[in-house]
Amino acid sequence: MRLIHTGTRELHEFYDDIPEYAILSHTWDERELLLEDFKCVDAKDLPGFEKVDNCCKLAANREFEYVWIDTCCIDKNSSAELQEAINSMYRWYKNAEVCFAYLSDVSSNTDLTKSTAFKSSLWFTRGWTLQELIAPRNVEFYGNDDAGKWSEIGTKSSLRSTIAEITGIPIDVLKTGDVKGISIATRMSWASRRKTKRVEDQAYSLMGIFDVHMPMVYGEGKRAFERLQEEIMKVSNDQ
Incomplete structure (x- = not known):
């Protein structure tokens, strides 16, 4: 696992004894900082550096030495x-001490229980952010x-009712992260209105939700979802 040191902004690789870390959840835009960019002087x-820098600063202020960001921690x-x-x-995401969910299209100065900006944020429409909402404690x-700086707008705990309304995910699942007792159809319904840039990611982004693993074959199109269903059937007693 490759992590960013929040003090030096250097990349460190860990194979065992992974230290405590924070993790970022966000929606990609056109100007993300990738691994090859991050290594540049x-x-x-x-x-894209500003997002990474803000995340590192936030994690450091919370006394986390390391943070994981998908854009620049994966080759x-x-x-x-x-x-x-x-x-x-x-x-x-499940093992992270905290997940920072950055909603770039929401102001931190709004009443989030009433804000249409929060409820209609792009973050709630993306396929990958489903597991990033459920998995972390x-x-x-x-x-x-x-001023354009990151500012906290709430937590999964404090906004639980609003998030349940937005996503259709039961409050108990948001509270515990336990999806094992939830039917396949219900879990699929949480993802039904979410989108991914690549059609295959509609399947790949759900592997963790269903606790299955499978190889990725970009270019296979809708066959990816068929394979996901096959893997789910192998491990599920859900009829």
């Missing part, structure tokens, strides 16, 4: 590493303040 001048040029990362991602939501 002038990375701080590149588009997406390595198919083997990408396979391992996506099959491990649910566990990585603690999720803290951040938006932008008037």
